Amino acid sequence: MGQVAWKALFLSLFDYKTEKYVIAKNKKVGVLYRVVQLSILAYLVGWVFVVKKGYQDTDTSLQSSVITKLKGVAFTNTSELGERIWDVADYVIPPQGESVFFVMTNLIVTPNQRQATCAESASIPDALCDKDTDCQEGEAVVAGNGVKTGRCLKDRGSTRGTCEILAWCPVEKRSKPKKPLLGSAENFTVYIKNSIRFPKFKFSKMNVLATNNESYLKSCRYSQEHPYCPIFVLGNIVRWAGGNFQEMASEGGVIGIQIEWNCDLDKAPSECNPHYSFSRLDNKSAETSISSGYNFRFAKYYRDAQGVDYRTLIKAYGIRFDVMVNGKAGKFNIIPTIINISSGLALMGAGAFFCDLVLLYLIKKSNFYRGKKYEEVKSNSRKSLSSPTLNGNQSPEQLDGL
Numbered sequence: 001m002g003q004v005a006w007k008a009l010f011l012s013l014f015d016y017k018t019e020k021y022v023i024a025k026n027k028k029v030g031v032l033y034r035v036v037q038l039s040i041l042a043y044l045v046g047w048v049f050v051v052k053k054g055y056q057d058t059d060t061s062l063q064s065s066v067i068t069k070l071k072g073v074a075f076t077n078t079s080e081l082g083e084r085i086w087d088v089a090d091y092v093i094p095p096q097g098e099s100v101f102f103v104m105t106n107l108i109v110t111p112n113q114r115q116a117t118c119a120e121s122a123s124i125p126d127a128l129c130d131k132d133t134d135c136q137e138g139e140a141v142v143a144g145n146g147v148k149t150g151r152c153l154k155d156r157g158s159t160r161g162t163c164e165i166l167a168w169c170p171v172e173k174r175s176k177p178k179k180p181l182l183g184s185a186e187n188f189t190v191y192i193k194n195s196i197r198f199p200k201f202k203f204s205k206m207n208v209l210a211t212n213n214e215s216y217l218k219s220c221r222y223s224q225e226h227p228y229c230p231i232f233v234l235g236n237i238v239r240w241a242g243g244n245f246q247e248m249a250s251e252g253g254v255i256g257i258q259i260e261w262n263c264d265l266d267k268a269p270s271e272c273n274p275h276y277s278f279s280r281l282d283n284k285s286a287e288t289s290i291s292s293g294y295n296f297r298f299a300k301y302y303r304d305a306q307g308v309d310y311r312t313l314i315k316a317y318g319i320r321f322d323v324m325v326n327g328k329a330g331k332f333n334i335i336p337t338i339i340n341i342s343s344g345l346a347l348m349g350a351g352a353f354f355c356d357l358v359l360l361y362l363i364k365k366s367n368f369y370r371g372k373k374y375e376e377v378k379s380n381s382r383k384s385l386s387s388p389t390l391n392g393n394q395s396p397e398q399l400d401g402l
Helices: 002-012 027-051 183-187 234-240 245-251 334-362 366-373
Strands: 022-025 056-059 063-071 074-078 082-086 100-119 147-153 161-169 189-198 203-206 231-233 253-264 274-280 295-303 309-332 397-400
Touching: 022 027, 022 366, 027 334, 056 334, 063 100, 063 309, 074 183, 100 183, 100 245, 183 234, 183 245, 189 234, 189 253, 189 309, 203 253, 231 234, 234 245, 234 253, 234 309, 245 309, 334 366
Parallel strands: 022 397, 253 309
Antiparallel strands: 056 309, 063 189, 074 082, 100 161, 100 309, 147 161, 189 203, 189 231, 253 274, 295 309
16 A cells, blocks of 8 residues: 555656636635735836836945035133134134034133142042042042042041042143033034935036036025025024034034935936935933033143143033935836836736635635646546637636636
8 A cells, every 4th residue: 555655656746737727707706816916016016116116227335425614703701711713723623624523612621731740620439538548659540630649638627538649730620611602603604515426327416506606605505495505504403403502512412414315317417416304313311411412622732931741621512513425326227127027927926826725725615616726637538638619719617606
């Protein structure tokens, strides 16, 4: 018995299966088949070709260059610096005009620092001491300004003091102005020049209006009505990002400027336009209020008549702007068109396969349809293999299922 089964299995490997077309008069399965066909057709035409433009070859390897330049002047009058005019050379860092730039809006100034010994700030926990042994000589103050000398400095009548340190003295002040010193930076302007190129299609464009009018860039300001004016007001950028400039200027923050180029090169080049979006990137919230903002320190160094170095330390608060560029371009190509049409035809076949499963296994008369669809034919059979004919023409077998 086992040998017979194995022999039958072996011989079945040489069977050839050919299609047999059966017209099933089943309205439910017929409606299902048409619904599946229409759904696949709608997906192919609507989503693949209209929305996703599946007939196009695309290029996402965008090559981009960003140049920035700020304009604006501010006036301050402080006890540390006196009356002072601030221009772009003072408040823009770095000065080269890169895609990431920082505009200083508030600062803490500690002038005339020299390398000497002095008391560490009492606001630093590691600097607090009760006796000299609490200030181990040569040990750096954690989150502090210098190295401990081994002495604990106390005010008269005080039982607790701070460690003496070797550092740039006096140490940095801890309090900053309540109002941003350069709050007028809200009216400063930034020129953002963006040049892009899609190498696959050898297509290049800029976000600056092509004009011979030299006064255009001096008078225009970016808006929805003037998308090719690359002059932006800083206050508007912060407002479009959902922030308040004066609040952000006090503590600092990070703003993202997104330039997106989505170009359909089957249309005229004038239809390829930049689209701007603005967002705040430093995630200011009530939970992160302690670590919110943006600041860093830098110093300006000098040398007195005796050849001794001294410096002015500046803790700068401000807004960092990150200009980010992305995009893609598409153009008609016969190869993706053929690939997507072929995929659609393959889905049509999958729809027929699904309806076959319903017809042969899920409805009441599935055994009847299955018997009519699959027929075993042997080469020595005398049974005619031809289907019934009408008027001498061969026709598929028709079944009335319901």
